[in-house]
Amino acid sequence: MGVLLQFPEYVTFRTRTNERKGKIVAVPAEPSAIEAEDLSPIEAISEAIATVHSALEGDLLSKIIEQPPVFLERLVLRLLTRMGYGGLAGDGIHLGGPHDAGLDGLIRLDTLGLDVVYVQAKRYTDQAVGRPEIQAFVGALHGAQASRGVFITTNRFTQDARTYADRVNARLVLIDGQQLARLMIEYDCGVVTQESFTLKQLDENFFGEP
Template identity: 35%
Template sequence: MMIPDFQTIMLPLLKFLGTGPQYPMTEVLQNLSKHFGLSEDDLRVRVPSGQQPLFKNRVTWAISYLKTAGFINYPQRGVYKLTEKGKELLQEKVDSISISYLKKLNDIKKWQNTNAEENPDTLISYPANEEVTPDELLGNTIKTLHEKLALDLLSILKGKTAAEFERFVLMLLNQMGYGTLEERSYEVVGKSGDNGIDGIIYQDQFGLDRVYVQAKKWADSKVQSKDIRDFIGALSLKGTNKGVFITTSEFTPDAYKTAQLNPQNRIILINGVLLSDYAIKHNVGVQIKAQYEVKTLDNDFFEDL
């Protein structure tokens, strides 16, 4: 079942609140999820930021807009009640409620036409995209920017020399916490006769515990099962079973299977998508362009006043 958008939720929400004096959020969610026939899997889907279930987020925004329009109020924290205005709306037997519908109401018109400097408390803003909530819009925008940055980053890496790519990989792994705090906690060794090892991460200052790295800067070719077997063989020559294989492209299904054949081998495979994600997360090869804070009410603060 597709999760309904916040506008579709508005009318069923009002109708449910009209069946009793007031309801807590838990009962609102239970009733609406049953009304829309949502499964447990549907209810586990989260907003792009991952901070809240998508359905609950949409219900919350539906409540917010209906409260602003005067159809709902909050007699106490987390409890919702239909107002007299809301009861009157239900008596009109409307077919649906949407942002466009709310915009047409006299009170909403008055709020939107109010000069913010003259009366900032009554100014209300509705989303330009009426199909998603502001949280979803923000999350989707961030996701789009992240995906574009990841593609740009991969494109640059594919244009670097093998030695430059190997240095990038080792710098990233070091930034991710592999290695020590010493300046020389990693070493690029990739060259002819390197026996399939491109880099070494020293996990302690004496170099007794090491992680070996293979880095393949490939544009389109996928890493095959044979490449993984060769890497495992190279690790065996070094007397270890621990290594990281990184590529700008992708691994074949057989390559993934080969890496997992022997449970004693600890082989981590990082494809181009993961590589760019890790680099962005750990700020390697990227920089912060802008930062924004999204704030919400601190209800505990006001309850303790």
């Protein structure tokens, strides 16, 4: 608990929990703020990590938006490489520029480049990606004689855009800002490990040996 209390987000979580124990609650408690006494140590740690990571997602997106658009284009290629794409070479090719034909980069899935995934990245703050942008991306894929693409944005996709992406012949993956931040955390892209702990438990097999 001493370690968990080092995180301001967890302190807030505990404060809300204590306020619910008979005192006036200044801030309405969220459903996730359950009694701390009802949590096992593993559950408490998981709750704290989830809270910290939720705040980190927002910080990551803020940092990305502060950067020029080309930063996001290169970032998504690095992220896809860390996720295991890129074949044996393990790298991507940045295509973004004035004459990129609507394609910001590509990832080769094999060493010969026979299977390729093209990438489009949009650094949007208050604008959702709609169907026209997805249609333009599909057209760019056809122009490159490709059938696979990943469209990533720092904002979100409209429902019309997602519906269209599901219906076209090309295999499209849409990744919004929240998903992007979560993938960056999961695959250690743009983040570092602050602390690492080993949780141990009783080995019943050890005491059951003759």
